[in-house]
Amino acid sequence: MTNSFEIDGITVPFSNGQTIMDAALTAGIYIPHLCHNPEFKPHGSCRLCTVLINGRSVAACTTPAGEGIVVENETHELVTQRRLLLKLLFVEGNHTCPGCEKSGACQLQAVAYHCGMLAPEFVHFYPKRSIDASHPDTIIDFNRCILCELCVRASRDSDKKAVFNISGRGIQAHLTIDSPSGKLADSAFNSSDKAARVCPVGAILPKHKGYNIPIGQRLYDQAPISQVGDVAKHQEVADE
Amino acid sequence: MIADDAPQSTTHMTSTGDGSAHELLQRLIELQQTYHHIPWTEIERLSRQLSLSQSHIVGVIEFYSFLHTTHQGEYEIFISDNITDQMQGSRLLAELLAKGLGIEIGTTRADKRVSLNYTSCIGMGDQGPAALINGYTLTALTTERINQIIQRVDASTPLDQWPRSLFEVSSKTRRKDIILNSEYIPGAAIAAGLKNGPTSLLNQLEQSGLRGCGGAGFSTASKWRFCAAADAEKRFVVCNADEGEPGTFKDRYLLQAHTDRLIEGMTLCAAVIGSSTGFIYLRGEYRYLLQPLNEILEQRRKAGLLGQSILGQANFNFDIKIHLGAGAYICGEESALIESLEGKRGIPRSRPPFPVTQGYCGFPTVVNNVETFCNAAMIAQRGPEWFRQVGTPASPGTKLLSISGDCERPGIYEFPFGTSIRDILHACGAQQTLAVQIGGAAGRMIPATEFNRTIAFEDISTGGSFMIFNQNRELLRAIENFTHFFRHESCGFCTPCRVGSSLLAKQLSKVMVGHATAKDLDEMSILGSLMQKTSHCGLGQTAANPILDGLGKFPSLFQSRLRATSFEPAFDLDASLEEARLLTGRDDPDAHLEGGGV
Numbered sequence A: 001m002t003n004s005f006e007i008d009g010i011t012v013p014f015s016n017g018q019t020i021m022d023a024a025l026t027a028g029i030y031i032p033h034l035c036h037n038p039e040f041k042p043h044g045s046c047r048l049c050t051v052l053i054n055g056r057s058v059a060a061c062t063t064p065a066g067e068g069i070v071v072e073n074e075t076h077e078l079v080t081q082r083r084l085l086l087k088l089l090f091v092e093g094n095h096t097c098p099g100c101e102k103s104g105a106c107q108l109q110a111v112a113y114h115c116g117m118l119a120p121e122f123v124h125f126y127p128k129r130s131i132d133a134s135h136p137d138t139i140i141d142f143n144r145c146i147l148c149e150l151c152v153r154a155s156r157d158s159d160k161k162a163v164f165n166i167s168g169r170g171i172q173a174h175l176t177i178d179s180p181s182g183k184l185a186d187s188a189f190n191s192s193d194k195a196a197r198v199c200p201v202g203a204i205l206p207k208h209k210g211y212n213i214p215i216g217q218r219l220y221d222q223a224p225i226s227q228v229g230d231v232a233k234h235q236e237v238a239d240e
Numbered sequence B: 001m002i003a004d005d006a007p008q009s010t011t012h013m014t015s016t017g018d019g020s021a022h023e024l025l026q027r028l029i030e031l032q033q034t035y036h037h038i039p040w041t042e043i044e045r046l047s048r049q050l051s052l053s054q055s056h057i058v059g060v061i062e063f064y065s066f067l068h069t070t071h072q073g074e075y076e077i078f079i080s081d082n083i084t085d086q087m088q089g090s091r092l093l094a095e096l097l098a099k100g101l102g103i104e105i106g107t108t109r110a111d112k113r114v115s116l117n118y119t120s121c122i123g124m125g126d127q128g129p130a131a132l133i134n135g136y137t138l139t140a141l142t143t144e145r146i147n148q149i150i151q152r153v154d155a156s157t158p159l160d161q162w163p164r165s166l167f168e169v170s171s172k173t174r175r176k177d178i179i180l181n182s183e184y185i186p187g188a189a190i191a192a193g194l195k196n197g198p199t200s201l202l203n204q205l206e207q208s209g210l211r212g213c214g215g216a217g218f219s220t221a222s223k224w225r226f227c228a229a230a231d232a233e234k235r236f237v238v239c240n241a242d243e244g245e246p247g248t249f250k251d252r253y254l255l256q257a258h259t260d261r262l263i264e265g266m267t268l269c270a271a272v273i274g275s276s277t278g279f280i281y282l283r284g285e286y287r288y289l290l291q292p293l294n295e296i297l298e299q300r301r302k303a304g305l306l307g308q309s310i311l312g313q314a315n316f317n318f319d320i321k322i323h324l325g326a327g328a329y330i331c332g333e334e335s336a337l338i339e340s341l342e343g344k345r346g347i348p349r350s351r352p353p354f355p356v357t358q359g360y361c362g363f364p365t366v367v368n369n370v371e372t373f374c375n376a377a378m379i380a381q382r383g384p385e386w387f388r389q390v391g392t393p394a395s396p397g398t399k400l401l402s403i404s405g406d407c408e409r410p411g412i413y414e415f416p417f418g419t420s421i422r423d424i425l426h427a428c429g430a431q432q433t434l435a436v437q438i439g440g441a442a443g444r445m446i447p448a449t450e451f452n453r454t455i456a457f458e459d460i461s462t463g464g465s466f467m468i469f470n471q472n473r474e475l476l477r478a479i480e481n482f483t484h485f486f487r488h489e490s491c492g493f494c495t496p497c498r499v500g501s502s503l504l505a506k507q508l509s510k511v512m513v514g515h516a517t518a519k520d521l522d523e524m525s526i527l528g529s530l531m532q533k534t535s536h537c538g539l540g541q542t543a544a545n546p547i548l549d550g551l552g553k554f555p556s557l558f559q560s561r562l563r564a565t566s567f568e569p570a571f572d573l574d575a576s577l578e579e580a581r582l583l584t585g586r587d588d589p590d591a592h593l594e595g596g597g598v
């Protein structure tokens, strides 16, 4: 006998130790997420995957599935919440989609479409952030970093290098690179690293490949994120 | 009788290096004290010694308010900036100090002699305005005292030659009840615990109904029981002495005046759960307590109440180490506290697992507030009926309150649970009270119409902060102060709190300067409710309380400051024409936009 629980009325099987997110991914149910990638330890920081269990808000990516629980996912209230969270991410960074090389294959943009976010609502912070183009094969645009820490986890846990780190506190929190100069070129980073292929947005990008795939023919131009899932998964396939 | 798996030996504990990464924060605090910043050569050295990357170390430095990579002054001064300090004139005194030292607030003087900053509440609400100088507390500041400080900084007088009176922290109590009126007999609780065994002790605690005094009110007996039941080879006892909630200072009082009760409570917990190591996580702001605390630990070791073979029991070894914080309110949250104990950035963990099953270094850990341990010790001594003789059925016993703000007698008060706010206000001599902020910045703002409500877990629960505002106060100033506090203290881990706390502060500034419209108020309440519902930890979940309570209970505060227009741009159109006017030399009416361009 397998265990099961419910997401928006659909019965979802799970095995012990699985989170709500794990079980949903296995069952092909889309719960919006940005900081989650099943290859890495769940993080729970973007809060986009917030769902309700018996009226209580929890992050689906860090909460264990439980027998018979009733999970609400795509309700009006939760979609509205997610739209607000997405707006906050846009407020905090500098995201100019029309001029971004990641446009069409960016998870932030794709989730925003999924949640029906059409226009900004709050005053943006327009922070002054830099670009690190020191590395021959990879560029980092800090303007677009959403602090999901996927590169941090990938570099530490898969590449065993710990090239990326978070420093600062609160709104000053920011991504740092472990090298004497703080530049990527002086770090142990290599463009074949796992960390080079996990960024859900256009903050870590390969050089020399700009616009190889024309806008209009990119992943989320073809199908919505709720059907095709994470961009990292597809990148992996394309690389092989 | 103690739990069977109590380890046989305990290492002697001091705050200096066992060479593990867990020492990082303590090492950084020492370096900051020595050099007034963390020199790069030391970061390199630590990186080699502790096998940590340099960017990891910088990440830790930049998390804590009292650690810096840039040079601070030989005298590092932090002025406590809680609303109660401000009500006692702290802002003016800070400006006087800045002027006298020839320095801007928020900077280090060019000769590196002195640096001056504001900091979150340092726990001296009953004797403010207060400040820290190289970690040591200056109390009851006046213009006269400010001048004394300026002179000594100018003369480079070493701190140990400054008048002691500047550093005096009073530990006076204003009202005592069963806990503070009871005599404590050293070792009696431990002896009773050893004699009757852990099960009987847990039953006593259970019958007493003791609930955590840090604010959440979780049953102490259940917490200890869960921890004891978790399958593991080691367990830890941690005292949460971070007391970061603005307006609270009752733990400071207990740490200073009732240290023995606290240590007895921790030792008792160790006996029950089977632990050989405990920690007191002492907020950096209470550094002046470090030495006296260590002395009492030493006395108790000598008296056979701590260390090896406690009370002659061959297999009962338990010792306590003090770990300092470095200016981060979030480290009062129990899982962030554990991260900090491990030398890391204080980012709250995902729960489950809870600390009772996976805490310090992944081992089952009890984290309790100072007052909780003190009460546990007294309950073991006097029995559960004694504790239950006051309070309410759901909230037995008493609560220590830290009362500050507009009243004749601020200070420490012990009241039975169930006491009404009105009675408390009467006891401390508060008059014409407009509102009380109960539970600190994260707590609730209570208007006069609700003063018949009571302090109890089933009504208004509090960790002990009780700040009073009279009718001459502008409550919006308090709301602004608390909102800025959260913006400063958000750890930055999760989206709603990291961005939301900044955005709320911005929106509120718009209200304060009279530029907000009704739409801005709507946005603030939408944001606030988003933060409550989606934040990763209690900080973000409560950070909007001041604004939400203000909007809900004192709407006129906001409405009276609104613009009549339905929309207000984020910038002032007319002001942005100023540069053009200067360039063209025009200042005629046609060169101006009426009403800021709206």
Ligand SMILES: Cc1cc2nc3c(=O)[nH]c(=O)nc-3n(C[C@H](O)[C@H](O)[C@H](O)COP(=O)(O)O)c2cc1C
Residues within 6 Å of the ligand: B211, B212, B213, B214, B215, B216, B217, B218, B240, B241, B242, B243, B244, B245, B329, B330, B331, B332, B333, B334, B335, B367, B368, B369, B370, B372, B537, B538, B539
């Ligand atoms: C942001 C935040 C700050 C906290 N600060 C403190 C604190 O300074 N002292 C404290 O005892 N508990 C604090 N707590 C509560 C602790 O997480 C924890 O519940 C408490 O230490 C448990 O002890 P108790 O059961 O004895 O109350 C805080 C919680 C949060 C969310």
Ligand code: SF4
Residues within 6 Å of the ligand: A144, A145, A146, A147, A148, A149, A150, A151, A152, A175, A198, A199, A200, A201, A203, A204
């Ligand atoms: S660079 Fe990309 S992967 Fe790394 S934290 Fe920022 S958004 Fe996440």
Ligand code: SF4
Residues within 6 Å of the ligand: B330, B348, B489, B490, B491, B492, B493, B494, B495, B497, B498, B535, B536, B537, B538, B539, B540, B541
């Ligand atoms: S709610 Fe705030 S303090 Fe808590 S984890 Fe999120 S950002 Fe950090």
Ligand code: FES
Residues within 6 Å of the ligand: A032, A033, A034, A035, A036, A043, A044, A045, A046, A047, A048, A049, A050, A059, A060, A061, A062
């Ligand atoms: S995906 Fe769950 S919090 Fe980010």
